[in-house]
Amino acid sequence: MKNKKIVAGLALVAGLSLPALALASTDAEEPMQPPGGWPQDGIIGAHFDRQAAQRGFQVYKEVCHNCHSLKYVAFRNLEDLGFNEAEVKAIAAGFMVQGEPDSDTGEVKDRPGKPFDHIPSPFPNPEAAAASNNGAVPPDLSLMAKAREGGPSHIYSVLQGYKTPTAEELKELPGGKVPEGSYYNPYKAGHVIAMPPPLSDGLVQYGDGQPQPTVQQMAYDVSTFLAWAAEPKLEQRKRMGFFYEILLLIVCGLLFASYKRISKRVLGH
Amino acid sequence: MHPSRPFEPKNGFIKWFDRQLPLFTVMHGSLVAYPTPKNLNYWWSFGSLAGFMLGVQIITGIILAMHYTPNVDMAFGSVEHIMRDVNYGWLLRYVHANGASFFFIVVYIHIFRGLFYGSYKAPRELLWMLGLVILILMMATAFMGYVLPWGQMSFWGATVITNLFSAIPLVGNDIVTLLWGGFAVDNPTLNRFFSLHYLLPFVIAAVAFLHIWALHIPGSNNPLGIDVKGPQDQIDFHPYHTAKDLFMISALMVIFFGVVCFAPNYLGHPDNYIPADPLVTPPHIVPEWYFLPFYAILRSIPDKLLGVLAMFSAIIVLFLLPWLDSHKVRSGAFRPIFKQFFVLLVIDVIVLGVVGANPPEGSWLIIGRLATAYYFLHFLVVLPVLSRVEKARPLPESISQAVLAKH
Numbered sequence: 001m002k003n004k005k006i007v008a009g010l011a012l013v014a015g016l017s018l019p020a021l022a023l024a025s026t027d028a029e030e031p032m033q034p035p036g037g038w039p040q041d042g043i044i045g046a047h048f049d050r051q052a053a054q055r056g057f058q059v060y061k062e063v064c065h066n067c068h069s070l071k072y073v074a075f076r077n078l079e080d081l082g083f084n085e086a087e088v089k090a091i092a093a094g095f096m097v098q099g100e101p102d103s104d105t106g107e108v109k110d111r112p113g114k115p116f117d118h119i120p121s122p123f124p125n126p127e128a129a130a131a132s133n134n135g136a137v138p139p140d141l142s143l144m145a146k147a148r149e150g151g152p153s154h155i156y157s158v159l160q161g162y163k164t165p166t167a168e169e170l171k172e173l174p175g176g177k178v179p180e181g182s183y184y185n186p187y188k189a190g191h192v193i194a195m196p197p198p199l200s201d202g203l204v205q206y207g208d209g210q211p212q213p214t215v216q217q218m219a220y221d222v223s224t225f226l227a228w229a230a231e232p233k234l235e236q237r238k239r240m241g242f243f244y245e246i247l248l249l250i251v252c253g254l255l256f257a258s259y260k261r262i263s264k265r266v267l268g269h
Numbered sequence: 270m271h272p273s274r275p276f277e278p279k280n281g282f283i284k285w286f287d288r289q290l291p292l293f294t295v296m297h298g299s300l301v302a303y304p305t306p307k308n309l310n311y312w313w314s315f316g317s318l319a320g321f322m323l324g325v326q327i328i329t330g331i332i333l334a335m336h337y338t339p340n341v342d343m344a345f346g347s348v349e350h351i352m353r354d355v356n357y358g359w360l361l362r363y364v365h366a367n368g369a370s371f372f373f374i375v376v377y378i379h380i381f382r383g384l385f386y387g388s389y390k391a392p393r394e395l396l397w398m399l400g401l402v403i404l405i406l407m408m409a410t411a412f413m414g415y416v417l418p419w420g421q422m423s424f425w426g427a428t429v430i431t432n433l434f435s436a437i438p439l440v441g442n443d444i445v446t447l448l449w450g451g452f453a454v455d456n457p458t459l460n461r462f463f464s465l466h467y468l469l470p471f472v473i474a475a476v477a478f479l480h481i482w483a484l485h486i487p488g489s490n491n492p493l494g495i496d497v498k499g500p501q502d503q504i505d506f507h508p509y510h511t512a513k514d515l516f517m518i519s520a521l522m523v524i525f526f527g528v529v530c531f532a533p534n535y536l537g538h539p540d541n542y543i544p545a546d547p548l549v550t551p552p553h554i555v556p557e558w559y560f561l562p563f564y565a566i567l568r569s570i571p572d573k574l575l576g577v578l579a580m581f582s583a584i585i586v587l588f589l590l591p592w593l594d595s596h597k598v599r600s601g602a603f604r605p606i607f608k609q610f611f612v613l614l615v616i617d618v619i620v621l622g623v624v625g626a627n628p629p630e631g632s633w634l635i636i637g638r639l640a641t642a643y644y645f646l647h648f649l650v651v652l653p654v655l656s657r658v659e660k661a662r663p664l665p666e667s668i669s670q671a672v673l674a675k676h
Binding site for chain 1: 352353359360504516522527529531533539676
């Protein structure tokens with residue numbers, strides 16, 4: 001408890017002095033958009049590319065899920081992406097989740113997942129997650145597409161942004177080098193990322209009739225999936241917005257006409 | 270302002286009720302037969318719009334509170350529960366979060382309208398000051414509301430802002446401990462902020478009631494800034510203003526609902542979708558946009574205590590405005606020099622907002638200091654001097670005469 005307070009106190013001092021610090025020249029680079037943009041952007045007909053999101057779920061499950069949780073997404077939510085009930089059941093059953101205490105013995109056992117379960121975390125607790133990842137907990141991905149400037153484009157860019165820094169770029173890093181166990185990625189603030197490059201061409205086997213699993217394709221797919229995971233009501237929101245905006249404009253016009261009429265009657269102009 | 274005509278109900282129940290408690294008479298006198306100047310322009314509708322936004326915030330807020338959990342381990346998750354599982358929870362939350370912004374937009378326009386047309390001058394000083402009390406309460410409420418989702422900006426915003434009170438000599442640290450309910454921003458802080466965030470809107474409603482009461486004694490100011498001379502200058506609130514305000518509310522809704530449905534996170538900060546972490550400081554701690562001008566004033570002064578004082582003085586000085594600007598002519602429309610300085614003030618406040626959003630270094634720091642200096646110069650020097658030296662353009666004889674001349 002005492003430690004916690006000291007740490008919080010230090011963090012606080014850091015927080016207060018931070019606004020005075022200079023801006024780093026290693027600000028995140030402007031993220032790339034996929035060619036043709038995101039179908040969920042825009043006002044009319046905004047929708048998630050469901051095929052891409054389904055493939056993206058596969059990438060998440062087979063690659064990201066080794067380290068990253070997705071705790072605000074339940075298996076039942078996957079029906080939004082076009083998986084049917086049986087498929088969702090099968091997907092859920094493919095994950096082991098912590099079961100309920102046995103009513104006789106109180107023993108807690110893992111059991112296959114059910115649609116109402118949330119996607120289980122790859123690690124039992126944050127300490128275990130940190131222990132397996134050089135001391136840093138891999139962030140939960142449920143809201144990643146809203147928690148960074150650029151949203152899905154940020155994820156899309158970071159996944160493709162790994163590269164060997166030039167001498168110029170190295171000079172801008174503190175100490176002039178990429179720290180041990182980290183990687184260079186200009187789309188990340190600070191240009192250094194702890195996550196090893198997660199994707200490589202052909203890492204995931206897509207089903208028949210699907211595009212080639214290139215890094216770019218997988219980055220697009222998993223970014224689409226995470227965009228949906230972060231904002232699952234986006235389509236409903238934009239559809240509703242379009243309908244009610246038209247309605248509101250009509251109401252607004254009628255109210256203006258009625259105001260003008262009343263004005264004419266009581267004021268004479 | 271006395272009602273333009275007496276209340277004469279025909280309904281037996283209303284007659285009986287009103288004899289014992291003249292509620293209907295009061296409502297009739299202040300919403301129906303309440304006389305207003307004939308020449309009010311659209312800027313005068315923003316008071317009604319502010320009342321409307323307060324209503325939106327209270328209603329959505331009450332429903333959100335039914336689903337929200339004020340606990341450091343569960344707050345963030347309960348907001349996601351609202352966004353994902355509660356029926357139309359995403360709509361409620363986005364309306365409430367953006368509603369705060371729109372409440373401020375509407376209120377800031379309302380305030381600048383008052384500043385331009387001299388609505389703070391006698392006999393409306395108290396009305397003006399009650400409005401400023403509402404502004405301060407709104408700021409406290411909005412600040413605490415932003416803490417509730419317990420994201421990174423919630424936590425660090427709360428840390429930075431509550432720490433400002435430690436600048437107060439002698440009792441500063443005790444005040445901070447009291448605000449926190451401990452020695453750091455933690456669960457007790459979240460609990461008391463939630464409690465106060467639920468309480469203060471009702472205090473705002475009560476002060477808004479006094480604000481309207483104080484308005485209804487002298488009646489509205491008007492774009493000419495001259496007093497009403499008789500019934501020929503006036504028009505009843507209903508149906509003219511009911512129709513006008515309803516139109517303005519619907520126009521506001523078009524914009525507001527557009528932002529809610531198509532850019533609900535535009536006015537927010539992405540970092541607040543990261544759960545609060547006392548061990549990780551975000552690279553830039555920025556408050557919500559409506560605090561940015563004040564934040565810029567705070568940071569333009571290198572000393573913490575003086576910075577805090579300057580920030581609070583930026584509002585305190587507005588309380589003194591009725592006496593700082595003692596020019597006999599109310600409306601800025603008849604004061605050519607005042608008008609130019611008013612435009613400068615508007616630009617100045619916008620510049621302060623931009624400065625507040627940027628790191629306090631290099632040219633931003635210099636611009637911030639100049640803009641801060643002008644803000645105070647405007648109220649403490651420019652207005653008092655203009656009060657003495659500015660020659661106003663001739664005022665019209667009466668409102669009705671000016672209206673007739675125009676149409």
